[in-house]
Amino acid sequence: MSTIRFRKLTKRYGPIVAIDDLSFDVRPGKVTGFLGPNGSGKTTTLRVLLGLAAPSSGTATIDGLAYRQLPDPVRRVGAALDSSTFHPGRSAAQHLRVVATATGLPPRRVDEVLGLVGLSDSAGRAVGGFSLGMRQRLSLAGALLGDPEVLIFDEPLNGLDPDGIRWIRGLLRSLAGENRTVFVSSHLLTEVAQTVDDVVVLSRGRLVAETTLSELVERTSVVRVRTTDAPRLLDVLAAAGVQVRLIDGSTVEGRHASAEVIGLAAAEAGLPILELSRQDADLESLFFDLVHQNQEIAA
């Protein structure tokens, strides 16, 4: 069971602050979505975590150790950062065999992971002739090679067709189901909403949300109630501490409260409920709200 931990992580490139005082944890047994628009610092954060770039200050650790300090890192952490880290003239199998040889992994493991990602038939082909989707799969095969507890994927759905996206979603869920720590970046919340348990949102290098997906949805969903006396229900719910607004003469909308809380409050006040519905926020709108709030603050 491995935990990824960021503490006060900052990365500057000259005057540009790519990551700004980032602190959060990524827990095992979950798929954690690392979200933010392009240029928000996600990839830089992952590069610092993996020892590819040095932090300006702060720490990024896996089980308390920096990546470079990990004994046998390929067996602890698997990372698929992008789909263009292959020599075009080398075959898929040879690419993985190079890594397997360097890390002392058995050659049969190469065949196993190629089978796992559906590339067995293309194992002997030069990577230069691969489609983007095939390269993504090969990247994932590289990450899985050491059968690691921690998996880090940077935008793994880019360039995949619907079948490929469905396959990766299933893979991520099954990896988390094996109690591995799965950390997946994406610039689209909707893209990973069906897969992630936890959500970390980054904007301009700053953390703007760290929560579970269900909490995020709950926090931003609204409950609409139609009743015979909406102004009175408004007063009742406001008195109960619910954030409410009047939609029209018969409808009230409550925020940050469950349908159960609102329904019981109405019943206790003796107000008949003609209709009660929860409306989840549009995830993409929610994502943009989170990101833009921070951008407005920064501006």
Add this chain to the structure above:
Amino acid sequence: MKIAIRLGRAEVRKLFTTKALPVSFAVAIVLAIGSVLIDAIVAGKSGTPRLGTAADVYQMLKFAAITCVVMLIVGILAAGGEFRHRTIIPTVLATPRRAMVFAVKVVVVAGLGAAFSAAIFGLGLGTTVVTLAAHGIHHLPAGVGGLYAGTVISSACFAMIGVALGALTRNTIAAIVVAIAWVLFIEQVILQAVAPDIEKWLPTGAAIGLTSAPGTGHFLPPVVAGVVLTAYAIALLAVASRTTIRRDLA
């Protein structure tokens, strides 16, 4: 040590699983055999030394000109190619100890340079012996052994210089063009004509000193030339190693 051996095997696998190495070696073999055969044809004509004389045999055995350039290119491709194709990312993710990765790459490519140049010299020497025998000449001049050693040492040094240039520039095409232009044109054409006393202390001048017939030309004596060339390789590797270890990888 175990990690270094695994890394070494991985580096060998990298070198032998792309087309660059077999193509380079094939070209070198053709050039080595071809140069001997052409030399045998033109020997004694237009003021060139007569076939079988010491000067002619030394001219035939100048395989270092081929092996040094080939190993310079192989070294650049081995190190610069990692950055060009971004295979440096899986390489350092697998082995985060960058200093060791770099050191092993240097040792493997230098070893390959030594082995390759030894093989090419052996092949060329065999071709020379057969060619001379076909013309009724059955002896070689003294100093062939020194030429053999000089070719192996200079090729290994040029391989190391190639690795350093590849790591420093991270651009294989630019590095190859500049390095070849430097070796073949700037040093051997311009500086050798304009400032020969300076040029003999430069890498190509030192390599020529290391692989020339004893007492010929104005070049450095082989031992001094070997020390100078090795010093260039070590100095460039030291700079490249420091930048490779510290640099952020994007």
